Structure formats: C-alpha cells, structure tokens
Amino acid sequence: MVQEINFDFRKKILDKHISSTISYCYQCTSCTSACPIADITDGKYNPRKLIINALLGLTEKIFVDKDPSVWDCTQCCTCDEICPQHVKLTEIFAFIKNQFAERHEAPEGFLGEARAVYENGLAIPMQSAIKRRRDSLGLSDPPEFDYDELKDIMKMIGLDKLVKKVDKEDNAEGEN
Amino acid sequence: MQALLFAGCTISNRLPFLEKSARLVFKDLGIEFIDAPFTCCPDPVGVQAISEKTWLTLGARNLCLAEQEKKKIISLCNGCSETLIGVKSCLDHDKESLNEVKKVLSKKGYDYKGTSETFHFIRSLIEDVGIGKIKEKVKRPLKGLKCATHTGCHYMRPSDWIKWDDPLEPKYLDVLVNAVGAEALDYEEKMLCCGAGVDRTNNEVGLEVAHRKYKGATEADANCLVVNCPACFQQFENTQRDVSKKYEEKYKIPVFYITELIALAFGYNPEDLGLRYHRNRPKKLLKSIGIEDPQ
Numbered sequence: 130m131v132q133e134i135n136f137d138f139r140k141k142i143l144d145k146h147i148s149s150t151i152s153y154c155y156q157c158t159s160c161t162s163a164c165p166i167a168d169i170t171d172g173k174y175n176p177r178k179l180i181i182n183a184l185l186g187l188t189e190k191i192f193v194d195k196d197p198s199v200w201d202c203t204q205c206c207t208c209d210e211i212c213p214q215h216v217k218l219t220e221i222f223a224f225i226k227n228q229f230a231e232r233h234e235a236p237e238g239f240l241g242e243a244r245a246v247y248e249n250g251l252a253i254p255m256q257s258a259i260k261r262r263r264d265s266l267g268l269s270d271p272p273e274f275d276y277d278e279l280k281d282i283m284k285m286i287g288l289d290k291l292v293k294k295v296d297k298e299d300n301a302e303g304e305n
Numbered sequence: 306m307q308a309l310l311f312a313g314c315t316i317s318n319r320l321p322f323l324e325k326s327a328r329l330v331f332k333d334l335g336i337e338f339i340d341a342p343f344t345c346c347p348d349p350v351g352v353q354a355i356s357e358k359t360w361l362t363l364g365a366r367n368l369c370l371a372e373q374e375k376k377k378i379i380s381l382c383n384g385c386s387e388t389l390i391g392v393k394s395c396l397d398h399d400k401e402s403l404n405e406v407k408k409v410l411s412k413k414g415y416d417y418k419g420t421s422e423t424f425h426f427i428r429s430l431i432e433d434v435g436i437g438k439i440k441e442k443v444k445r446p447l448k449g450l451k452c453a454t455h456t457g458c459h460y461m462r463p464s465d466w467i468k469w470d471d472p473l474e475p476k477y478l479d480v481l482v483n484a485v486g487a488e489a490l491d492y493e494e495k496m497l498c499c500g501a502g503v504d505r506t507n508n509e510v511g512l513e514v515a516h517r518k519y520k521g522a523t524e525a526d527a528n529c530l531v532v533n534c535p536a537c538f539q540q541f542e543n544t545q546r547d548v549s550k551k552y553e554e555k556y557k558i559p560v561f562y563i564t565e566l567i568a569l570a571f572g573y574n575p576e577d578l579g580l581r582y583h584r585n586r587p588k589k590l591l592k593s594i595g596i597e598d599p600q
C-alpha cells in the first residue's frame with residue numbers, strides 16, 4: 130500500500146530543536162534490541178520503526194494505524210542511552226505524543242492526568258482519608274500553592290484546550 | 306546548608322508514610338531542610354506527553370521559587386527529580402524554549418535565571434551525607450533481608466540530564482541497602498522498568514513487565530523489593546494480586562522504600578513509620594528478623 134508523506138509533519142520534526150537528532154538515525158536497530166517492550170511484544174512495538182515513520186513523515190502509520198503505537202513505550206529511556214547516534218528517541222516520542230494531544234486523540238490514561246493538573250494544580254489532589262493518615266503520622270499539611278496563578282499560566286499555554294473533552298464528531302474533521 | 310525538601314504529590318497526597326520515614330532519616334543524619342514552596346513537579350511522563358510546553362513552564366515556575374530561596378532542592382521522587390533537572394537542562398540548551406517560557410512566566414512576575422540545583426535524595430545520602438555517617442547511625446543491622454533492589458528508570462536516565470550514578474548499572478541504592486546490614490541481590494530483570502509507564506495504555510504489557518520482575522526477584526530468593534520512587538512503589542504494591550491471578554503464581558512480596566529500611570535500621574519501629582499502610586504487609590518478614598512493635 131502506498132503511504133502518503135506528510136511534509137508538514139516532516140518539517141516540524143526536523144526543525145524542532147530537540148528532535149532534530151532524528152536525522153542521525155541509520156536504522157541500526159540497537160534501540161529495538163535493548164527495548165523491554167519490543168521484547169515483551171515480540172517486536173510488535175518497535176522504536177526503530179517509529180523513528181523511521183517519523184523521519185519519513187508517514188503520519189498515517191503513526192497516528193491512524195498506530196503501527197507501532199507510540200503509547201506502548203514505557204518511557205524507560207534505555208534506548209536513549211544505547212543509541213550510537215545519540216538520537217534522543219524519547220524526546221521525539223514526546224513530540225509525537227503532543228501531536229496526538231493536538232489532534233484530541235491522546236489516550237485517557239495520559240490525558241486524564243494532564244486534566245487533573247489543569248483542574249487542581251497538581252496531578253494527585255489530597256483526599257480526606259490521606260489527610261487523616263498524615264495526621265496520624267504527625268505530618269503537617271503539604272505546602273499551599275497558588276492555584277489561580279497556575280491556572281492562568283496553563284491557560285496562557287493553551288492547556289485548557291488540550292484537556293477539554295471533545296466529541297468524536299468534532300474530532301473527525303480535525304484529521305490531518 | 307539548608308535544603309528544600311520536595312516530597313511531590315504522589316508521596317504527600319497518596320503515600321505519606323514514605324515521607325514520614327524520609328523526614329526521620331534526614332533529621333537523624335543532620336540534613337537541614339524546609340519544605341519546598343511548590344507541590345506538583347509536573348510529571349515527566351503524563352504531563353510532558355500531553356504538552357511539553359506545560360511541563361517546561363510549570364517546572365520552570367517551581368525552579369524560580371527555588372531560585373528565590375537560594376537553596377538546593379532534595380526530591381523524594383524519581384519523576385520530580387527528573388522533571389526539575391530535565392526542565393533546567395532543556396532550558397539551558399534550547400534558547401527558543403527558554404524565551405517562550407520566560408515570556409509566559411514574566412507575566413506573573415517571575416524571572417527565570419537557571420541557577421537551581423536539584424538532587425534526588427539518594428544522591429544526597431551518598432554524596433552529601435556519606436555512607437560512613439549512615440553506617441555509624443545503624444543500631445540494628447537488617448540481617449536477613451534479601452532485597453531485590455529496583456532504582457526505577459527516571460532515577461538515572463536520561464544521562465544527558467542526570468549526572469550521577471550510572472545510567473545503565475546504578476550502584477547507589479545497593480550501597481545503601483548493604484550499609485544498613487541488608488543484602489542487595491543481583492537478579493534477572495534487575496534493570497527492567499516497573500511498567501507503570503505502559504500500564505496506563507496497555508495493561509496486558511504492563512502486567513507482563515511486573516510479572517518478569519516478580520519472577521526474577523523470587524528466583525533469586527529475594528524476600529522483599531526495595532525502591533526509591535513512589536511510582537514504582539505503587540506499581541509493585543498494586544499489581545502483585547493481578548499478576549498472581551493472571552499467571553496463576555503467588556506473589557506477595559513486601560515492598561520497601563529505602564528510607565523505611567534506613568529508619569528501621571536506625572531503631573524506629575514499624576509503627577513509627579506507618580508500615581501498616583503497606584498493601585503487602587511486611588509484618589511477618591520483619592518479625593522473622595527480630596523487628597516488632599513494642600507491645
């Protein structure tokens with residue numbers, strides 16, 4: 130099957146100051162050999178393939194077929210250490226994940242945490258049962274923080290739009 | 306010099322007993338600290354994946370607050386220390402991001418300077434306190450604890466950012482375990498991730514990661530797991546039941562934070578540390594090495 134090249138995506142990933150290391154990849158497969166998830170999934174997940182898909186701008190494979198899926202990476206950063214070309218793989222994967230979020234297609238397991246940060250100013254809000262545990266251990270309350278300030282900052286960055294719940298309908302027209 | 310203690314929201318708002326042991330141990334070792342004036346790092350896995358810009362900006366805001374205090378941050382968590390160090394490193398090397406972040410933060414009156422310093426607490430214990438001083442304080446060596454140690458990935462990787470210990474063969478945790486009289490084991494899958502990163506989207510793979518870990522630890526005859534990250538701690542506390550069910554094997558291995566072991570060796574009792582809040586109760590194991598709460 131012919132895969133379309135998304136030149137816009139290619140330009141972004143090659144331009145992006147950090148992920149520009151992607152162009153040094155010579156497909157040696159060291160990353161995949163060291164990757165625990167490639168091992169567990171018998172190669173179904175494969176960081177080398179993700180890198181070549183990104184480098185060539187094969188966005189359909191990355192975002193639609195998810196072959197392989199960037200969300201299967203457990204972010205252990207072993208590949209970053211192993212790569213002989215110093216390709217910053219996990220930085221590149223973070224860029225790809227951010228693109229998923231822009232498309233409103235990031236999985237809830239990740240999005241939910243970002244939403245919690247947006248709504249509460251922290252990923253794990255205090256609960257009354259934990260507060261009681263702290264008391265029983267003689268621990269004082271955690272430091273206070275200025276949520277309104279954090280919220281303003283997150284809005285300036287546009288996190289509010291990224292974490293908003295989007296209907297599937299709206300979602301479809303945002304493709305590409 | 307006084308430091309800023311940063312527990313992070315996983316510890317302070319979900320696993321406060323880990324904070325308890327850390328505070329006791331730091332005090333006994335003469336580490337002076339006050340609480341860091343911020344709460345959420347934010348998480349280098351979850352938040353960075355959705356918005357790198359948010360991760361950089363909120364991280365930099367925390368660093369601004371630390372800069373104002375002119376104190377080093379000591380973090381109790383792998384994720385928090387990776388964020389604070391990673392954000393600084395990214396901003397040190399990437400002018401474009403630096404300018405964007407500075408612009409946003411200046412609207413709230415912050416001037417990011419890039420002068421902060423963050424240590425993972427393991428680094429502080431080894432490099433600031435020193436192993437000699439820790440050994441001196443040991444009142445009851447934890448002889449009989451056979452520990453499958455697990456540093457977790459974000460403790461020492463990526464080494465582009467994190468400049469202590471070894472990115473592929475870390476030693477500090479084992480040194481600490483041995484210093485308190487327990488035994489740090491080599492085992493198959495010692496360097497394997499805890500699986501929390503992939504568990505969010507692919508539970509089957511997440512469980513297999515944990516399964517390999519438990520299997521390796523058990524085959525090496527470990528009687529406990531020892532960690533220095535709250536995310537790994539939770540993953541190991543929470544998945545043993547599911548793994549046992551799925552693979553029809555039986556895992557109920559107690560999980561310790563290294564500061565809990567140090568505190569026990571310094572003479573604190575399980576009750577002082579809130580060990581009753583552990584899911585995989587360590588009571589029997591501790592009793593077998595002569596540690597019990599006074600009646």
Ligand code: SF4
Nearest residue numbers: 154156157158160212
């Ligand atoms: S190890 Fe580096 S150079 Fe080799 S395939 Fe992976 S990313 Fe490319």
Ligand code: SF4
Nearest residue numbers: 164202203205206208
């Ligand atoms: S960071 Fe992801 S791709 Fe790299 S070795 Fe770990 S699981 Fe594999």
